[in-house]
Amino acid sequence: MNDGARRVAALGLILAAAAPPPAPDPLAPEAAPAATPFFVRPFAGEHRLLNVFDHDLPLGAADRNRRAVDWRGRRVRAGRAQDGHAGYDFAMPVGTPVLAAAPGRVVVAGAEAPHACHLRPGLASALWVKVQHALPPAPGSGAGNGEAEQIVTNYVHLSRIDVSAGDRVAAGQPLGLSGNTGCSTLPHLHFAAARTWYTRDGTRTGVWFDPSGWRGRGRDPWVQHPQGAASTRLWREGEAPAGL
Numbered sequence: 001m002n003d004g005a006r007r008v009a010a011l012g013l014i015l016a017a018a019a020p021p022p023a024p025d026p027l028a029p030e031a032a033p034a035a036t037p038f039f040v041r042p043f044a045g046e047h048r049l050l051n052v053f054d055h056d057l058p059l060g061a062a063d064r065n066r067r068a069v070d071w072r073g074r075r076v077r078a079g080r081a082q083d084g085h086a087g088y089d090f091a092m093p094v095g096t097p098v099l100a101a102a103p104g105r106v107v108v109a110g111a112e113a114p115h116a117c118h119l120r121p122g123l124a125s126a127l128w129v130k131v132q133h134a135l136p137p138a139p140g141s142g143a144g145n146g147e148a149e150q151i152v153t154n155y156v157h158l159s160r161i162d163v164s165a166g167d168r169v170a171a172g173q174p175l176g177l178s179g180n181t182g183c184s185t186l187p188h189l190h191f192a193a194a195r196t197w198y199t200r201d202g203t204r205t206g207v208w209f210d211p212s213g214w215r216g217r218g219r220d221p222w223v224q225h226p227q228g229a230a231s232t233r234l235w236r237e238g239e240a241p242a243g244l
């Protein structure tokens with residue numbers, strides 16, 4: 001569950017080289033791009049939620065504020081969430097089918113570069129899949145206006161991969177089987193989403209966000225952070241896992 005090296009690898013591929021047009025103000029009410037929810041649950045049935053997306057703040061080991069705040073703005077006590085976690089962890093038996101959350105193109109399918117793991121000695125390398133999706137425009141939003149936003153989803157700690165980089169996948173299509181590979185001590189699926197975004201310094205880059213959105217009181221701490229991004233709720237009706 002140490003996401004450091006994985007974060008670097010995951011974000012690297014969606015960094016955009018082009019000079020950005022004027023950056024929108026991430027704190028403006030309209031900053032969270034409207035979108036038609038298009039995610040389906042990345043597994044069948046329900047599996048226990050082990051870890052939430054930490055809105056305060058999803059910075060991995062760099063987040064040392066000793067608190068985790070979930071999408072409803074609730075502070076989650078230590079032991080029930082990981083400070084700095086940038087995705088969702090679901091406990092599930094090894095061998096559970098893992099499904100694409102949305103249509104897209106597989107951009108990574110393989111083993112992570114070996115990296116240090118805070119949970120045990122030595123290097124860890126998870127099997128993982130990354131899928132790139134185009135964000136469907138909201139009705140009436142003027143499709144084709146500006147640059148297409150890109151969203152990626154990551155599926156980590158797999159025991160088997162059934163797709164290859166370059167494959168087109170449909171929503172709900174099996175990508176492989178869950179497992180306990182890499183920096184993990186119990187069988188689970190790490191599911192995370194990132195989007196291209198203009199940070200407050202105007203850089204267009206890939207940033208983690210919460211596909212469950214933000215329903216907390218006040219402003220989302222993550223959107224106020226210099227490297228933060230707005231969290232748009234992307235679960236289709238009836239598709240959010242329990243508690244999300």
Ligand SMILES: [Zn+2]
Pocket residue numbers: 001051085087088089189190191
């Ligand atoms: Zn995780």
